[in-house]
Amino acid sequence: MTITITNTATDAETARAAARAGAAVVRDMFGASLDRFDKGAGDFATAADLAAEQAILDVLRAARPDDAVTGEEAGQLGRADARRRWLVDPLCGTLNYAVRNLLVAVNVALRTGSDITAAAAADPFTDEVFWTDGERAWLRTGDQDEPLVPSADSRLVDLNLDPPFPNAPGFRAARLLTEPAFVERFRPRVVSTTLAVAWVAAGRRAAYVTDGHLDDSVHFAAGIALCRSAGCVVTGIHGQPLHTGAGGLLVAADQETHAALLDMVNRQRPDLP
Known part of the structure; x- marks a missing residue:
């Protein structure tokens, strides 16, 4: 798949094009026997992660040669103090992908100063791209866009159960699974890819919960930007402003x-009565 982009493209168009370029690689390499590269602590990358990231970098370098990039595999490229930095996760859900599970995402986000001003999360296997220009959020399928509209009607809540757990034992997402109020009201899902964050913006999930410090995260930046632009309620795990306090x-x-889940989460806090 050839992605053509010029310097006249907007940042949102660039994010979409880059995400689609990475998604094309992920889709084309699916099912092949891929080399794995150990990253420690049970984590690894595959040849598809590296190839998809290279495809994304090629688009970004052609369209925005002066911007810095942080890639999941390549690390920091460009000036460390750059005001404009692209955050790239070429294959979110590598373990899913390695065992031929189709639940993965390709995430590209632009941080300008302290704000994410454009982002895209692509699903390689549905040809869907969730994207935002920093103000509104859309779903593009083929060449057609429709606005993202959050909805809690599904009652499905995605929980990230993967480590690290920096706030344990005061908070563990897994404990929500045994919370009577959670069981009564919601149905848990664990897809192990941040595609699920985009699904909250799209009305396919009622909520998403994870521990961790996510500032400048290549995994979460695109999904968070989508949710904010779509009008979701977005906070840290204890209801605090995002990227502050416990994270x-x-x-x-x-x-x-949000209020119902926040009450359940806060019941785990040892500092509350």
């Missing part, structure tokens, strides 16, 4: 869903 992420389709 984490609690994103919900609406205020009622």
